[in-house]
Amino acid sequence: MSWRAAIGEGLRDIASGASRPLLFAILFAVTAGGAATWGAVDTTSAVLAADAYVEAGAATFVETSPGRIDGRACDSLVDLASVRAAGAVRESPDGLVAEALPRTRIPLFTATQGFSDVIGFSAPLSLGVVVSTEVASILGATPGATVATMNGPTTVAGVYDYPDDGREAGLAYAAVEAASSIEERYDACWMTVWPEDETAVAALSRTVISADEASAERPTLRQLNSTKGDRFVDHRTTSRPLVGGLAWAAATLSGFGFVWFRRLVVSADRHAGMGRRAQILSLGVQAGIWSLSGSALSFVAVICVTRVSEQNRDPTVWNALVVLLIAMIGAQLGTAAGVATVRERHFFRYFKER
Incomplete structure (x- = not known):
């Protein structure tokens, strides 16, 4: 199957709703997006505390x-x-x-x-x-x-x-x-x-x-x-590596679950002659669409919770965007890993487990 046909197949699955894009977009927003929002809230709290410290003359x-x-x-x-x-x-x-x-x-x-x-x-x-x-x-x-x-x-x-x-x-x-x-x-x-x-x-x-x-x-x-206090105490409970790691793990599991949820269809398509690379491309397109939609929802949440000056808002929002990008990459890796674990010979077992 050509790459154009694989992409077209993925877009048709999204348009028909067969791949449950809304469900996985919400799942992505709640898990990976939730981690990014958590990091933004924590950073915002620290920035507001620092602003209060400076404004009080400390x-x-x-x-x-x-x-x-x-x-x-x-x-x-x-x-x-x-x-x-x-x-x-x-x-x-x-x-x-x-x-x-x-x-x-x-x-x-x-x-x-x-x-x-x-x-x-x-x-x-x-x-x-x-x-x-x-x-x-x-x-x-x-x-x-x-x-x-x-x-x-x-x-x-x-x-x-x-x-x-x-x-x-x-x-x-x-x-x-x-x-x-x-x-x-x-x-x-x-x-x-x-x-x-x-x-x-x-x-x-x-x-x-x-x-x-x-x-x-x-x-x-x-x-x-x-x-x-003679020094400002930063009470942040998160760090960028921690938030990025949590978002990446959550998105990777979501991508893997997305494929596992459709393992019967994936196995059947492979039995019909669709190659593994074409499946990774087709399902990757679908994962890209629902992860991008989930990132958009999460970005709105980040903007709403970032109640700081414009000077401090830009780095906070940028960090959240980096975390969401890492999560989208994780979704692609999880999808690819999911495709790699699906076996054509297990088609009847998947059929019984449906």
Whole structure:
């Protein structure tokens, strides 16, 4: 039998429903596709946990040395591969005093532009001061509003969120303004590092300017939020090799079962003169169709469970696609193995077992 005839035979079996393509597509989606979805769910959970860890400030480190932090050196730390953001800050001695609350001093910090990315300001510091949500609530200020202060009208450029989640409360009730020059000295350098990189954290020490006096206070390094642990703990229970192996095994068994389910027909076709290679091609086409259909169903499930940012979604979805491809190959191997085990001489035994 020619290869075209073998393919045509397989397509006719699919069209007529004789090979139960819907049944095996669902079986493939539940088993092999289930393994791929399980891996995607596990990875998504780990990504969400990592995002929460970073957003809580656990991946942010602060090098403190009053009056000895080099602002330019601090901002330049962002050039390191694992550093997401870095910026220098110092507290102004006078603070900010609103005319509506003359007896209430609002802590005012001066920061470099890089500090905006560390905290996640909603507006550039160059447009005015950025205040915490608590200050904005007390003053009734909104982005773009002008607040009367003892030093004159002050524009509120934006509002930043600084939740009470275990992080140091220094900026929970405060206002931040832009520094007039990055060349000035600061009190602290803040840096967010992700993925974790001890070498990058150690680089914070390079932002400290040498002390003029031997008795100067030594710099201190601390984690902004230590309640989340000093290191991120990945609780994933799966790995790509494990998920791929399970999907491959499940699909291989499905392919073998697909042939064994039709062993009487396979034996009869061989008795009628159809060669083993033609049968592998014909049944392989059928297995390819139902495994591809099952993969499509599984891919929809993977998309639904991957609730992460686009940056993290693409690798997760790609890994799932690789697992499904491995499973489709397993289905073909199982089908070929099934054809190899069917014997023409067992035709009557298969007939009795039908």
